Amino acid sequence: xxxxxxxxxxxxxxxxxxxxxxxxxxxxxxxxxxxxxxxxxxxxxxxxxxxxxxxxxxxxxxxxxxxxxxxxxxxxxxxxxxxxxxxxxxxxxxxxxxxxxxxxxxxxxxxxxxxxxxxxxxxxxxxxxxxxxxxxxxxxxxxxxxxxxxxxxxxxxxxxxxxxxxxxxxxxxxxx
Amino acid sequence: xxxxxxxxxxxxxxxxxxxxxxxxxxxxxxxxxxxxxxxxxxxxxxxxxxxxxxxxxxxxxxxxxxxxxxxxxxxxxxxxxxxxxxxxxxxxxxxxxxxxxxxxxxxxxxxxxxxxxxxxxxxxxxxxxxxxxxxxxxxxxxxxxxxxxxxxxxxxxxxxxxxxxxxxxxxxxxxxxxxxxxxxxxxxxxxxxxxxxxxxxxxxxxxxxxxxxxxxxxxxxxxxxxxxxxxxxxxxxxxxxxxxxxxxxxxxxxxxxxxxxxxxxxxxxxxxxxxxxxxxxxxxxxxxxxxxxxxxxxxxxxxxxxxxxxxxxxxxxxxxxxxxxxxxxxxxxxxxxxxxxxxxxxxxxxxxxxxxxxxxxxxxxxxxxxxxxxxxxxxxxxxxxxxxxxxxxxxxxxxxxxxxxxxxxxxxxxxxxxxxxxxxxxxxxxxxxxxxxxxxxxxxxxxxxxxxxxxxxxxxxxxxxxxxxxxxxxxxxxxxxxxxxxxxxxxxxxxxxxxxxxxxxxxxxxxxxxxxxxxxxxxxxxxxxxxxxxxxxxxxxxxxxxxxxxxxxxxxxxxxxxxxxxxxxxx
Numbered sequence: 001x002x003x004x005x006x007x008x009x010x011x012x013x014x015x016x017x018x019x020x021x022x023x024x025x026x027x028x029x030x031x032x033x034x035x036x037x038x039x040x041x042x043x044x045x046x047x048x049x050x051x052x053x054x055x056x057x058x059x060x061x062x063x064x065x066x067x068x069x070x071x072x073x074x075x076x077x078x079x080x081x082x083x084x085x086x087x088x089x090x091x092x093x094x095x096x097x098x099x100x101x102x103x104x105x106x107x108x109x110x111x112x113x114x115x116x117x118x119x120x121x122x123x124x125x126x127x128x129x130x131x132x133x134x135x136x137x138x139x140x141x142x143x144x145x146x147x148x149x150x151x152x153x154x155x156x157x158x159x160x161x162x163x164x165x166x167x168x169x170x171x172x173x174x175x176x
Numbered sequence: 177x178x179x180x181x182x183x184x185x186x187x188x189x190x191x192x193x194x195x196x197x198x199x200x201x202x203x204x205x206x207x208x209x210x211x212x213x214x215x216x217x218x219x220x221x222x223x224x225x226x227x228x229x230x231x232x233x234x235x236x237x238x239x240x241x242x243x244x245x246x247x248x249x250x251x252x253x254x255x256x257x258x259x260x261x262x263x264x265x266x267x268x269x270x271x272x273x274x275x276x277x278x279x280x281x282x283x284x285x286x287x288x289x290x291x292x293x294x295x296x297x298x299x300x301x302x303x304x305x306x307x308x309x310x311x312x313x314x315x316x317x318x319x320x321x322x323x324x325x326x327x328x329x330x331x332x333x334x335x336x337x338x339x340x341x342x343x344x345x346x347x348x349x350x351x352x353x354x355x356x357x358x359x360x361x362x363x364x365x366x367x368x369x370x371x372x373x374x375x376x377x378x379x380x381x382x383x384x385x386x387x388x389x390x391x392x393x394x395x396x397x398x399x400x401x402x403x404x405x406x407x408x409x410x411x412x413x414x415x416x417x418x419x420x421x422x423x424x425x426x427x428x429x430x431x432x433x434x435x436x437x438x439x440x441x442x443x444x445x446x447x448x449x450x451x452x453x454x455x456x457x458x459x460x461x462x463x464x465x466x467x468x469x470x471x472x473x474x475x476x477x478x479x480x481x482x483x484x485x486x487x488x489x490x491x492x493x494x495x496x497x498x499x500x501x502x503x504x505x506x507x508x509x510x511x512x513x514x515x516x517x518x519x520x521x522x523x524x525x526x527x528x529x530x531x532x533x534x535x536x537x538x539x540x541x542x543x544x545x546x547x548x549x550x551x552x553x554x555x556x557x558x559x560x561x562x563x564x565x566x567x568x569x570x571x572x573x574x575x576x577x578x579x580x581x582x583x584x585x586x587x588x589x590x591x592x593x594x595x596x597x598x599x600x601x602x603x604x605x606x607x608x609x610x611x612x613x614x615x616x617x618x619x620x621x622x623x624x625x626x627x628x629x630x631x632x633x634x635x636x637x638x639x640x641x642x643x644x645x646x647x648x649x650x651x652x653x654x655x656x657x658x659x660x661x662x663x664x665x666x667x668x669x670x671x672x673x674x675x676x677x678x679x680x681x682x683x684x685x686x687x688x689x690x691x692x693x694x695x696x697x698x699x700x701x702x703x704x705x706x707x708x709x710x711x712x713x714x715x716x717x718x719x720x721x722x723x724x725x726x727x728x729x730x731x732x733x734x735x736x737x738x739x740x741x742x743x744x745x746x747x
Binding site: 123150164 | 238241242247364365367370534537538540542581585587592596
């Protein structure tokens with residue numbers, strides 16, 4: 001088998017996110033290959049929990065189920081300045097500390113309601129921590145982007161059509 | 177394909193050589209080969225074959241690693257091309273990266289290039305409007321540049337010739353400033369675009385909103401099927417290359433058409449160093465090429481040479497074609513080559529909202545983008561303190577009120593099923609700029625590229641006329657939109673660099689007098705008449721219309737002339 005084929009077989013397809021896994025799945029390391037950002041498996045798990053809290057599973061999968069947190073990491077690694085990357089990681093750790101302080105549990109172990117309360121504290125700027133804000137701004141924006149453009153959503157909810165099934169109509173009545 | 181050995185002179189001799197395979201070069205190739213001329217088309221970049229070489233054409237949004245966004249490293253390494261709206265993950269492979277092909281900016285100029293077979297015809301925005309005599313007579317009437325040596329009547333049959341083959345969607349709007357052409361059915365305006373159109377016709381004279389005329393096959397004719405192209409299905413992913421051939425490009429149309437004649441030799445990876453001039457024969461005899469793979473010099477020969485390298489690169493090639501007879505560049509006896517470069521001023525946009533028509537929305541996609549407003553300023557007579565005027569885009573869409581606040585199941589619901597917002601509109605200005613001697617390109621005396629060719633120095637900037645025109649655009653559109661009941665009118669002044677409009681023109685202008693221009697009315701160099709320049713470099717002035725259609729028509733017209741001259745033994 002050629003090297004290329006091996007790599008292709010190793011590609012993780014989570015919710016349509018095509019990501020190259022880290023080599024050999026070293027224990028303690030994140031499941032995808034990143035160039036600059038260093039993420040542990042524990043932090044990855046935490047990010048999945050945050051993504052799932054932002055867009056939870058309902059009768060359809062949530063952002064964590066669809067691997068949106070891996071998309072966030074990919075974007076963070078490739079599209080952001082070093083300062084933003086560092087802030088993101090510090091903010092992630094501070095969020096975890098905040099959860100432990102407030103509810104005595106890791107964010108991932110908090111109840112759904114407790115997780116929502118924590119994110120609400122961030123959104124409503126009740127936590128005076130620029131790192132957490134910096135983390136959450138990127139985390140939320142990219143989770144939303146990843147979710148709305150995920151294979152699941154574009155296949156099952158807002159079906160993406162290369163060729164629109166309806167011809168262009170500039171007087172289409174609004175359907176109630 | 178196209179792999180010509182550095183063989184005998186006979187093997188390297190053609191009837192005609194075309195430098196460049198983009199919008200105009202493709203047309204030169206088509207016209208020559210159809211008429212039995214053995215034609216060599218030289219392309220500095222790689223080959224891009226229709227369909228086969230459109231790697232992203234059928235990729236879903238989620239198949240792009242960064243959802244279209246370019247990685248930071250790439251953006252930082254390529255500040256110029258990164259400013260181009262189409263430099264995104266789905267089409268970045270068709271654009272020249274800054275570092276690979278350096279040039280010198282004496283003043284900030286974003287030079288956007290596509291070095292491959294098809295050139296920028298692959299990624300163009302496809303707007304295709306004829307020029308009128310308001311444009312061809314503009315310099316003479318308003319006293320700038322030099323008089324065009326041609327008028328609309330010279331061009332009309334060639335516009336028709338090109339339009340029939342290319343396929344243009346449009347309406348016969350009956351406007352003197354934007355002559356009608358050979359049209360396929362237009363993309364329709366939507367309810368708000370139509371509303372604004374009606375408002376303008378009631379409140380103003382000579383202000384019109386029409387369906388944008390675009391090179392899309394809304395209803396292909398047999399000539400289009402013969403090219404292997406099919407109907408535009410409104411994918412609206414044109415910049416990736418269209419697997420249906422729904423829009424016109426050299427790759428989908430003129431190049432394969434020329435190939436079918438058996439008279440085309442297409443040679444990618446061939447950077448043209450210079451046109452060879454024979455001092456004894458008093459004519460150009462061929463072209464000196466550097467093969468970018470082998471780095472070897474090769475000479476090719478022909479009776480007629482068409483220079484279609486892209487406006488500024490055509491300047492570069494001819495300025496670098498020095499000989500005893502032409503020490504300052506081929507045909508450059510008056511020293512004006514490289515000067516009087518101009519462009520389109522796209523640095524202003526305006527947005528607004530309309531609170532009516534809530535019962536309507538749009539479905540499907542409109543690849544034409546919406547409406548077009550032909551120039552109305554200083555049209556019939558001078559009426560402002562600046563020269564010339566601007567055309568404008570005008571597009572309306574029903575917005576969605578995306579509410580990203582909060583988290584959890586409520587947010588999920590709002591994201592997936594957002595409420596409809598009001599209608600919004602966007603307009604952008606397309607201003608004519610005045611060619612000036614000081615807006616120019618030249619060759620650097622020291623710095624050279626990877627092939628030993630001098631780097632191009634670009635010295636082009638806006639002037640007061642551009643600034644006044646921009647203010648007028650803001651004022652006029654604010655007034656028109658206010659009159660028509662739009663609200664939240666916002667002006668956006670991008671102050672973008674010249675060049676990013678991707679409509680750079682001039683430097684080897686046409687004119688009536690060899691003392692003040694380089695090309696005659698047939699696009700021949702006055703001082704070397706078997707060399708023709710028919711891309712953007714030949715433009716005497718810029719008008720407000722998108723220029724590609726005029727380049728194609730000028731090319732077809734010039735090829736016809738060259739063929740007639742060859743038959744008469746004049747070339």
